[in-house]
Amino acid sequence: MYKKFFVALTFVLIAFIGIRFTICNAAMPYSEMYLGSLTVGSPFEEMRRIYGEPVYDEGHAEDNYGCHYGNSVNIGYNSYTKKLQSIRVTGNNGWKTPSGLAVGDNISKALDLYGDPDYKQSGNFKTAYCYFHKGYSSYQKKEVKDFGFVILFNKDSGKILELGLWGGNSMASFEETYQYSLKRLVE
Secondary structure, three states: OHHHHHHHHHHHHHHHHHHHHHHHOOOOOHHHOOEOOEOOOOEHHHHHHHHOOOEEOOOOEOOEEEEEEOOOEEEEEEOOOOEEEEEEEOOOOOOOOOOOOOOOOEHHHHHHHHOOOOEEEEOOOEEEEEEEEEEEEOOOOEEEEEEEEEEEEEOOOOEEEEEEEEEOOOOOOHHHOHHHHHHHHHO
């Protein structure tokens, strides 16, 4: 009798572990939604402490400002909250995800690491994949897709051209703007 119980228990545990593994790999985990050591919502001062003083971009809209490091790292931040709103990396310059995904890698590496994206947008020569992060919006009083991890790659070669973290703001979620933004990105 104990033998049948343990055999049944073993099958249940294996099934549970398999289901949990599938669920966990269904979307890119939050712990991977970093470039360098920064993500949407990281403090501006943390970025300066780690990478030094950036070059500030001219022009801004309301409280949204931009800065960059060299020609291949662009960062958007809110001057009121002092938090990062976007990070865009367009060169193989050492900025990568915690698992090592970087510009110049093949898109197959991203799919091996993170599974299928939540959203895809294709143009003539480029395709964008997006993995969503879900968070609670105190303004909207509900769970929203508050930012996304975007991978832009060449359709023919499969080489990654750009990695980005794009955030929404307190009034509008990322979900409300991503389709339009990704369409423009692949054109």
